[in-house]
Amino acid sequence: MWIRVGTLLLALVAGGAMAETQEFKLVIKDHRFHPAEVVVPAGKKVLLVVENQDSTPEEFESHDLHREKIIAGNKTAKIFIGPLKPGRYSFFGEFNEDTAQGVVIAE
């Protein structure tokens, strides 16, 4: 009996993990985010995959999204965000705040 409950739980957990987290790709180039606007589904956890094509490090930071992560030059970082309520969430590159600006739009 307990083994079956265990198997069921395992299946649920595994199923949850496999329920594909949607990925959204972003590129940092010349200290700018491309695209500068990312539309993601509201109410779901999604994954931002940020590729830094500059040779210098950047820090992805967002007060709205509660995220800060350093991305070394020519490296890619994964950042989970959400589940978000519908709305606009701005983010920026802390090391180049003048140019590196972007927004996540949850719909």
Next chain:
Amino acid sequence: MLSSLIIVFREVLEAALVIGIVCAVTRGVNRRGLAVWLGIGLGIAGAAAVAVFADVVAEMAEGMGQELFNASILLTVVLMLAWHNIWMSVHGSELAGEAAKAGQSVREGIEPITVLVVLVGLAVLREGAEVVLFLYGIAASGSTAGGMALGSGIGLVIGTLVGFALYGGLIRIPMRYFFSVTAIMLMLLAAGMASQAAKYLIQGDFIPAWGYGLWDSSGLIENGSLLGQVLGTLIGYDAQPAGMQLVFYVVTLAVILSGMKLVSLRKEKKQLLTG
């Protein structure tokens, strides 16, 4: 120049506030100055090492190494602050009395000086790694390096001055209140760091958030503002905390408080038995 000034200032500020409080609390401890400078030195060396290996760290734990690393450092500091505070709740009152009588050398050797070195070192390391990476970026970009370097230097100086100012203010608190005030400050500092650690663990998807934006006081004090940042460091202020952050915060406070209560009760019992 201005942007580098602001970034370096902000990173230095956080470390300086922590060091300012820790220095005030440990005043009178013999060779404290040496310990603090050693901590700063080791912290800078560590920051440089972390910066060099940033991408190695980043790729650990399936790309969530940075989050795990930051949370580990923060939680280590929380543990040390907690231990220190509980220790002080037993010895603080003795120190207050004896320090006044016999000068301040009584504190020699009472608390392992290594705790102080590690505390300061970790505070510097965490903030310093970001500064090193940022400065590396400037150096690599070449053209505007002169102005940026000047800005960074000014930022470093101002940040450090704020730390000294906090220290100067704290040590002017009359002895009677000094240990209670600094104990509360250390406790809030620890709780705030625990909440920050929770934030990193949530970001790395290691623990659930238990709701984002428990409340939103951004209209009052924004996280990104200077005041928001200072309060964030000192008391763990967050304009939109996640539920889990609050849990970490409250649990840390509760553990330290009950630890302090417990050891002082034990001490009273001992005194009753022996005295």
